[in-house]
Amino acid sequence: MQEILSKQDIEKKINRLAFQLLENCFEEKTLFLGGIVGNGIVLANRIAKIIQDNSDLTVVVFEIKINKSEPWAEKTVLTASKDDLKNGYIVLIDDVLNSGKTMQYALMEVLQFPTKAIKTLTLVDRTHRRFPIKANFIGLSLSTTLKDRVEVILSENEEKAYLV
Secondary structure, three states, X not given: OEEEEOHHHHHHHHHHHHHHHHHHOOOOOEEEEEXXXXXXXXXXXXXXXXXXXXXXXXXXXXXXXXXXOOOOOXXXXXXXXXXXXXXXXXXXXXXXXXXXXXXXXXXXXXXXXXXXXXXXXXXXXXXXXXXXXXXXXXXXXXXOOOOOOEEEEEOXXXXXXXXX
């Protein structure tokens, strides 16, 4: 295992991502952050706190519950109501964007109602797309082989990203 991001690196990346997001939606009154189950929701909550501490923007965090390995096998569930999200500025968040499969299925769920904007944010972008997904906000863009895997740990005891 090779460490690609230390705790300090991750904190800097999350801070930068939060401020980039804030700069890009400064005209909005409310921002909806959809964190994909697992590290995506952890990342969404951390970004929400930074934005709330540095602006008057209302930030609504919701979880996107999705089967990451087989997203077609189960219904994707949003913890926010579609009425609340309707015509909103929505950011889909996950820790690692690899093939784009998880983000694509999350996007398909959000596309079932009208939105003002949908953006994507990821801590690590591996650029191995099989699905037509592009990250709008990227912490680290990483060139890897298809055999490599990126593992991100975002817990209270440890924060690191590894190339496995």
